[in-house]
Amino acid sequence: MNWITGSILTALTAGLIALLLQLTQADLPSSDADTISLSQGIVCRPDTAQPCAPVTLPYFVIDNENSKKATLTFSFDRTDLPSDLTAVYLPRLSDNMSLTINGTSFTSRIHDTAPYYRSLWNRPFYAIIPDSVLQDYNNTLNIELSATQERNLALVAIHIGEADALLLRSELMHLYRVGFSRFALGLTIATAISLAIFWLFRQRKPQFLLMAAAAACATVYSLQWTRLDQIFDLPDTTTARDLAVLGQIYFILRYADMSLSMRLPVLLRAIEATAVATVFFALTSQDWNVTLLVYAVTLLISIIALGKLVTIGGLWTRAFWLVSVVLLAVLTISGYARLIDPTMALYGFAQISPMLMTFTIIGVLLAELAYAQRRSDAMTRALSVQVAEKTAELAKSYRQMERFTRDRAVADERQRIMLDLHDGVGGQLVNALAYMESTQTTDLTLRDALEEALRDLSLMIDSMTPSGDVSVLLGMLRGRLEPLLAQHGLVFNWQIEDDPVMPDPGPSQNLRLMRIAQEAITNVVKHANATSITVATDRTSLMISDDGVGFDVHAALARAGQAGGFGLPGMQRRAKSIGAQLDIRSCGNGTELILTWPTAHPAP
């Protein structure tokens, strides 16, 4: 939906609402059997050359004469009225009048000076008619209307009848025309002041100031209907009202421009231009057409702005749009009634527009506050989630640190023990072997035992080193066994390609794996009568094979089992303890030993 479609939608909706308002608010003919309405009479204009003429209410005169007067005469029969207390009720007239029935006056004389020259404007007139005044037939009711130059002569209706029923209608009319206006005045003043205070204390967010200004404009606009201008002798300035209307729409659009990013610079410039024109006309000449221009511009701009607004979407912008459209409809109908067809101005709608305006402003700000609150809540939630995550991370780090510290203590202790073994036991073993060599002791069993003990110690020390990759350990083992192989005329065929990864890497598992490898290799050296030993790895297996004479695996297992579990069964047990599987295949031209284990668990 583009802004043109939106504007058409806005205009149609506002028109429809205006029509409905007009229908519901029209002053329906009294159906009350106890009252009569006088509508046929004679009007005379003593201040003009026009002759007296018949008239039908409502009566309106719109001209630009300096001082306007009109005398309207009606007649009625006592017999049409109820026998109870009788009253006369005039819902609306303009701007002042004197009323007589059968020559008896019911009003003070007309004052031509401020503030009394509009003493009956915007309020109903009600008076009890004493029974003594009335005749049975041909009672004469005479109304002399007066208005100043820029005002109209108007008399909407005359009702005569039962005093209580008319009093109620009169009071309702008074409440509607004056009471609402004063309520609206109080509301707009309170709103403007509250918003200004909000602006002062909420980091001077310009949104609040703009809305305060709009509310202040609504205050100025509502002032006219309150009749306070007559009490306090305030000047009756059309210009101030026109500017107030422009100001309301201007500040609201500025707000929309800022808060909703609607980009309305053209419309804003148009309003500013209209305001300048209004002031210009006011300084040069007072003219109704200025007000017409203001209404037209306001209407057009409101339609376009709301047309754009409805395209933005979002629940609360739609709500804002709907309220604004109602406001627009009221503005339309009151402007129309005032400027084009004054006969419609019986009730008038303009006095409720400041109230609607204020509700709109408050609604918009509440929606924005609610939105900000929701956003802040969401941020708080996100923040607490983050805090929880970071706390968990921190706890994890602490646990890790603890583990590192513990591991390190274990490793340090292990290192110390290993060094002791190294320097103590290792040194002793080497020394013993050196002694045997120097004294030419040829006890082979003793030498083998010492050498094997030395190899086993080497294996332990190698396995306990921190950087104990399996491939490195195999490399170390190779270095230690190389002299042994050389003695027996054997060579290694070294095929370490991938670093094997054990399922649960660590010194003890490494040591068991190395013991299996060492035993496998020394077995080949001792028994296989081979010329080369192949050692090959990939990530999940270790293969040790030879080109020797081979052996009967089943027989060896059976024999070893009887002999108490050394040799092959020992290797099997060790393989099982590190979660690996040991397969041995042997035939006449060699033996192949394959150790396989499952893939390592991924590091946590």
Add this chain to the structure above:
Amino acid sequence: MSDSDISSVLIVEDRIHTADRLCAAVNAHPKLTVIGEAHLVERGLELLQQLRPRLLLTDLGLPDGSGVDLIRAASAADWDCDSLVVSVFGDEHRVISAIRAGARGYILKSAPSMDIGESMQSIIEGGSPMSPQIARFLLNLVGPERPDGMENADIGLTQREQEVLQAVARGYRRQEIADRLSISVGTVGNHVNAIYRKLEVSSNIEAVIQATRMGLL
């Protein structure tokens, strides 16, 4: 054969039979001769100043201290004195600290007697042995991944040197490495020596080793 071709050797080893065996093995080599023997660090330092040997062959775990002190003294000596470590196992922990102190290399105590003299001679001539563990340790110093996320220490190893280290760490012999990398055995030896030199001269090596050790543990 002139006198100047024969290198004098000081042996510091606390276990008497081991010391005797080393002594015999060294003397068996035509270009080496033992001029002194000590069983304690203190006596070793005295003899070092007194005899001014061309070579120092020392154990590390001595009853009254560490052989590393002797190696430092030899490095600081005002004559040309190379140090070698005799190690039971040639394990990373001992050898690295010795090399940091200025040792040229290590020999295994359990090596066959006939090999000891030859090993020493080849170390002097620039052919230090390197165990898989030491290679792995050095790789960890420069390797791309560190389990603890700590900064890698850069001791400036070349790509080829890292390849050599990788092969040594997996247990390959020099000849095998030469075959695998299509280079000569001598070149492999040169790479190994270059790596040792870089380790020795690297000025922040103390911190490096400290950091690595913490990371590894």
